[in-house]
Amino acid sequence: MPPESSSHTTNPPKQVIRISPLAYLGCAFLLFAVSFPIFGWPAAFGWLVIAPIAAVAWVARVRTTVTSDGLEVRRLFGGRSLAWSEITGFRFPKRGWARATLADGGEVTLPVVTFDRLPEIAEASGGRITDPYAAAAAADEAADHAGAESNGEQPVKNRPDTDGE
Numbered sequence: 001m002p003p004e005s006s007s008h009t010t011n012p013p014k015q016v017i018r019i020s021p022l023a024y025l026g027c028a029f030l031l032f033a034v035s036f037p038i039f040g041w042p043a044a045f046g047w048l049v050i051a052p053i054a055a056v057a058w059v060a061r062v063r064t065t066v067t068s069d070g071l072e073v074r075r076l077f078g079g080r081s082l083a084w085s086e087i088t089g090f091r092f093p094k095r096g097w098a099r100a101t102l103a104d105g106g107e108v109t110l111p112v113v114t115f116d117r118l119p120e121i122a123e124a125s126g127g128r129i130t131d132p133y134a135a136a137a138a139a140d141e142a143a144d145h146a147g148a149e150s151n152g153e154q155p156v157k158n159r160p161d162t163d164g165e
Contacts, residue, residue: 015124017112018063027055062111066124071100073110082108084128 031052037045058076065072070083082100091099091107098113113121122131 013124015066015120016063017066017117017120019059019112021059023059024056027052027059030055064110064113066121068124068126071110073108075111080108084125090129 031049034045034048034051038048054076061074061076063074065074070081071087073080073082082102086102086104087100088103089101090110091101092115093099096109098110098115099107100110101107118129119131119133122129122134
């Protein structure tokens with residue numbers, strides 16, 4: 001359950017997850033590669049110029065935007081807005097982009113979203129998604145603290161350095 005908003009809390013930032021702008025270099029290389037057949041026989045291979053144009057459009061358009069209201073998924077052709085109430089969870093396949101599992105049993109692919117982006121998504125979701133990295137760090141800290149208290153010693157992180165004396 002997300003925390004209630006008040007006048008003292010700030011809205012979480014909108015997080016736009018998109019393909020790296022370095023991908024435009026790949027599009028330029030693709031244009032260079034298809035230029036040889038195009039210049040060699042324009043009548044037969046002129047249509048190849050569509051490939052780099054489509055690649056540039058894909059890099060510029062495909063993205064997933066995370067807001068406190070939900071997710072906005074944009075593809076090369078079309079897009080979709082998902083409210084948090086429609087989403088029951090996320091699935092991260094071994095290869096490819098994450099998928100949002102919907103309440104109606106369907107799935108929506110989230111372009112460019114991978115597991116390593118989860119902390120950013122958790123922050124922008126306003127508490128609706130938990131950050132597994134932060135949860136693991138908190139669990140480790142709690143385990144260290146509980147272990148140190150049980151034997152009466154100071155936690156290792158707070159113990160002053162000694163020379164072994």
